Amino acid sequence: MENFTFYSPTFFAFGKDTENQAGEYVKRFGGTKVLIHYGGGSVIRSGLLDRVKASIEREGLSYVELGGVKPNPRSGLVYEGIDLCKKEGVDFILAVGGGSTIDSSKAIAAGTIYDGDFWDFYQGKRIENALPVGTILTIAAAGSEGSPDSVITKEEGMLKRGASGDAIRPKFSILNPALTQTLPAYQTASGATDIMAHLYERYLTNSKDVEVTDRLIEALLLTMKHETPRVIADPDNYEARANIMWAGMMAHNNSCGVGRSQDWNSHNIEHELSALYDCAHGAGLAVTMPAVFKYVMNHDVMRFAKVAVRVWGCQMDFDHPEVTALEGIEAFRNFLISIGMPKNFEELGAKKEDIPKLVEVLCRGDGRDGTISGFVTLDEDDCTMIYEMMV
Numbered sequence: 001m002e003n004f005t006f007y008s009p010t011f012f013a014f015g016k017d018t019e020n021q022a023g024e025y026v027k028r029f030g031g032t033k034v035l036i037h038y039g040g041g042s043v044i045r046s047g048l049l050d051r052v053k054a055s056i057e058r059e060g061l062s063y064v065e066l067g068g069v070k071p072n073p074r075s076g077l078v079y080e081g082i083d084l085c086k087k088e089g090v091d092f093i094l095a096v097g098g099g100s101t102i103d104s105s106k107a108i109a110a111g112t113i114y115d116g117d118f119w120d121f122y123q124g125k126r127i128e129n130a131l132p133v134g135t136i137l138t139i140a141a142a143g144s145e146g147s148p149d150s151v152i153t154k155e156e157g158m159l160k161r162g163a164s165g166d167a168i169r170p171k172f173s174i175l176n177p178a179l180t181q182t183l184p185a186y187q188t189a190s191g192a193t194d195i196m197a198h199l200y201e202r203y204l205t206n207s208k209d210v211e212v213t214d215r216l217i218e219a220l221l222l223t224m225k226h227e228t229p230r231v232i233a234d235p236d237n238y239e240a241r242a243n244i245m246w247a248g249m250m251a252h253n254n255s256c257g258v259g260r261s262q263d264w265n266s267h268n269i270e271h272e273l274s275a276l277y278d279c280a281h282g283a284g285l286a287v288t289m290p291a292v293f294k295y296v297m298n299h300d301v302m303r304f305a306k307v308a309v310r311v312w313g314c315q316m317d318f319d320h321p322e323v324t325a326l327e328g329i330e331a332f333r334n335f336l337i338s339i340g341m342p343k344n345f346e347e348l349g350a351k352k353e354d355i356p357k358l359v360e361v362l363c364r365g366d367g368r369d370g371t372i373s374g375f376v377t378l379d380e381d382d383c384t385m386i387y388e389m390m391v
């Protein structure tokens, strides 16, 4: 196991009706004037936004609001949010929604107290200061409720990039699984896929003797394998949604990733797809991961065979571990298809003729040196072949 630090100070309130305490938590974490930030309207239709506003008013706090965050959130609305916060003297950002709303909130929180252009943070500058952020999560997926990360798309060039820093870790996150019951099945499945991707990205490691995190990841993958079909079959299954929601947090607050190198090639390869085609991030990952895994599996075939046996129930073939490894990847792919995820470029809405463009932005965008690195370092030819495997 490698040396590590672990810092995850988010306060979590989990369970039914917890959104009604939003005002108390904003006050506890120092907010007096709140920006309530939300997405395309699901929180209005469900009545959640009204309950949150009532909770803030009960505490005698004032607020302004800004809706309209799109999935794969854009820089334009971030600039608007920064201007609004400066003008109104906002001192706390409350995100009500999914990963996109939370990430947009984090960007506004960092940008409001920064003299330069907030996009600097998405080009490698670490976020050291930000307004405090709280979240009320409505979809189990991105893990942004417990992560120090934010992913934003710059409209100009449709560049989708991430920024990081402990300053944007949410001060509190309210997780009520019942709020996820209004999700369309496709979004539930995309979220589940993203959660599983966060686990796989950490499982694919070059570090040795990381049994505790290996086992935690396997346990969470098994949970997702068990619970996801249950919520797809019965969207109102609160208990299954509860397990998925906490698994989503655990998958990405890095408790499973400490002391080990991690991959993230699948995420980088996928981000170009959701940037160009505006597809759901999880759906993009469903098409990306099997291709990446097949392409890199010989780098450590026993690692893929291990997850195949321990999670996907495959029989270990000691003479031909590559057969077991491949069976595990196929089992994962079939699982994703069974929950309604796309299996190829066509179903995702991606186009073969765009591959050179995807590879160019992936490997050369932002001054990158022609490679992306993770479990395996991949160059432009590798990435081209991986995208071609997805067609």
Ligand code: NZQ
Pocket: 038, 039, 040, 041, 042, 043, 069, 070, 071, 072, 073, 097, 098, 099, 100, 101, 103, 138, 139, 140, 141, 142, 143, 144, 147, 148, 149, 150, 151, 179, 180, 181, 182, 183, 184, 187, 190, 191, 194, 252, 267, 281, 282
């Ligand atoms: O905008 P509204 O109307 O709210 O609708 C949303 C949106 O259309 C809808 N939705 C959310 N909760 C709902 C609901 N509809 C009905 N009932 C509910 N309870 O679902 C759609 C997707 O929402 P979004 O916030 O985009 O989903 P998700 O949480 O998957 O976030 C995806 C974004 O997070 C980024 C992704 O790249 C993508 O941009 N990621 C962020 C990470 C992080 N900050 O740590 C890590 C991830 O790997 C990921 O990259």
Ligand code: ZN
Pocket: 142, 194, 197, 198, 267, 281
């Ligand atoms: Zn993700």
